[in-house]
Amino acid sequence: MYQETGSEELVEQILENYQTTVKKLASKMARDFHLVDDLYQVGMLALLGAIDKFDSEVSHNFDAYAVSTIVGKMKHYLRDKTWSIRVPRTIKEMGYRLQKTIDELTVELQRSPRIDEIADKLEVSEEKVLEIMENKGNIHALSLDTPMKADNQEQDSHTLMDMIPDQDPGFLDVDRKMDLSSLLEDLDEQQRQVIHYVYYEEWSQRQIGEKLGISQMQVSRILRKTLQQMRDAYVKNSE
Template sequence: MSEDFQQQLQIDNQIEQLIKDFQRSNSEETQVILVKRYEALVYMLARKFSKGKDYGDDLIQVGMIGLLAALRRFDSSYGRSFESYAVPTIIGEIKRYIRDKTWSVHVPRRIKELGPKIKNAVEKLTTELQRSPKVYEIAGFLDVTEEEVLETMEMSRSYHALSVDRSIDTDQEGGTVTLLDLVGATDTGYERTDQQLLIEKVFSVLNDMEKQILYCVYYEGLSQKEIGKKLGISQMHVSRLQRRALEKVQKSLPTDASES
């Protein structure tokens, strides 16, 4: 037995004993020792899954959670090293995080799970067929329906959402056109609200009879004769009240509103 092997065996025994102590006492001091021992492993696995992405620090944190889970659940009686148990546990946590937390748009979990399978199937079938596989071939390979494959491929495009400020074209004057320019629309609700508030303010200066006459004229479209018959007053009285009501309205309007 070589000296290097004996040293490694001794280290493994020490680590195994530290893990047992940690599982028994949940000692924070022992936890720190073990985390420092395997943090390089976590960093390596996190970098493997975060190439070109902007959530590398998050994957390191998730990987540390996986490491702690492995430390708490490891059982040396199964005859395997801690590393061989910890690696798939850490990777599992990282993959779950990527599947559940990094989509910009919410999609069903089955889509998230089927997406990577379709990607792997495409790679394998492309190698076997020496061409891009058809949808029905992917479906047959994965034992799913063609509709599920198409749905997953379409919804997988939602992995990253486009910002409404993203430049997508250039207008005739050399300016940029954004997605918001295309999907946006003028909201007329604010104008209607302002008009409604103005009407309520104006009508507050009228008495009940004047309000009723203006309502009959402008909302029901009745003539002065019809209004007089409806209210039980003469047509001349209706005319006089209508004129007085309009004068009150005119005086109560803001200057800019009356000019328009």
């Protein structure tokens, strides 16, 4: 209904209905507690994108599509925040010292310490503290085999991989076989712009409409027509 009407009230209802799910995913995937809020924001933005991009002609299971999209975006965020390569021992040691100092000052001051207070305690410059903070979050890569914490226990037998649902075969088939470059050549300029903004810039239909000077409903119709045109061309080329 939202894709057909563009109703702000409907999208707000969808976002509200999925808030708890996004919060649980953020909590379970966060390596450190301070990442939970960031992952929640990433998840909500991913949900917005899923609402706009979901195609009922490919799959009728929006829950699976939304969760898969949210988890994927969270994984990308975590990957951007971590290193998968070996880092110098000195960086790790500075990270441990930094965390210990923050914990000690938090207890001592009964609040979160400021950067200058942390720098004084470590006897380094404020710039060095910021550098250590930046490097500290890039030491450990998050594995899909990482055990998840359940709501009522410290740890359960599930891993992050268990959170990723099986995708509809249609998505995998399109992702694996479709030659996008040749299909895009058959589109007109407006169609290519809509596809670009939706799938490469991840803009909402409302943003695209404002950019192109057309209504959100027109964007939806162009997108639906373009996707069908690309599907037909793909089937024809596969024969």
